Amino acid sequence: MATPVLDKPAQDATASHLITITLRVRRFLPEVSDEVTWEDFALEIDPKERVLDALHKVKWEMDGTLTFRRSCAHGICGSDAMRINGRNRLACKTLIKDINPEKPITVEPIKGLAVLKDLVVDMEPFFQAYRDVMPFLVTKGNEPTRERLQSAEDRERFDDTTKCILCAACTSSCPVFWNDGQYFGPAAIVNAHRFIFDSRDEAGEQRLEILNDKDGVWRCRTTFNCTDACPRGIEVTKAIAEVKKALITRRY
Known part of the structure; x- marks a missing residue:
């Protein structure tokens, strides 16, 4: 069966929802340098998507060395906690449109724990x-026979x-x-x-x-x-x- 292809008007309508954002990520690559740097990534994304989606886009399409934790992506596992615009949040629950996408969106690891690489800390x-x-x-005592x-x-x-x-x-x-x-x-x-x-x-x-x-x-x-x-x-x-x-x- 042939793969369906969107016609041009439909493609244009989809693209019209996208905005360009700057994701400013705190980088630490211990295998390269002991110094911490900040790196900007410009990408197009739907403002209704999440910061986690933006991070995925960077890792999968722009820089595969970007390192962060995530698992369920639905706010249950808690593995993608990070500082976004200076506040601790879950990347999978933070929508792009809710954090002023007109300015650079800063992403850095949570504080107080040693950083192992990029956004990953020693838990x-x-x-x-x-x-x-x-x-x-x-x-105490014996195991009960009922709840x-x-x-x-x-x-x-x-x-x-x-x-x-x-x-x-x-x-x-x-x-x-x-x-x-x-x-x-x-x-x-x-x-x-x-x-x-x-x-x-x-x-x-x-x-x-x-x-x-x-x-x-x-x-x-x-x-x-x-x-x-x-x-x-x-x-x-x-x-x-x-x-x-x-x-x-x-x-x-």
Whole structure:
């Protein structure tokens, strides 16, 4: 079967939707140089497309050395978190038309984590903090023979913090984390909150003691950067405040 070909009027109509943008990308190629540079790419794109689409266009058609992470491309995996025009965002959820395409669109890696190449950072310190808060259900005794029941009210207590996709947008927007990578960071505290306030869990005291450390919740300065950066709309600062309150009152 012959491949269908758009007629000229249809092609012209499609092209009329395209705009020319400048994608300004922070480059770091350790195999070439230790210096960081900025590189501009001019490309035509539909303004309703996403920054991730623009990055794909650069990598596939202009410069195959451009390096970044992405997976699902639908705001669920969290792997394509980066700084776009100075704000932490997911590239797959950021539309070109929403970030003033008349000016250069700057794209750089998230802050506070070592850059490995271009937009890729070393996520190991972030995930180590996540592991340190024991992000799993802890119970005592024998394995139950039926599911652990929970009321809707009990579930609602920690529902917001179950939405975390571990993109690191919140943690890497925190000025305390920028200055001291030892701080657990908002994402780790959010994931501790998810289990501390779960009525089925029995390790709340242990997690609270972990977060009572000098690098724990008391390092938070309540700047709300983390809440503003969260692509899932989690009230991160509120969750951190609830953990602080639980530490003081020992009620949760």
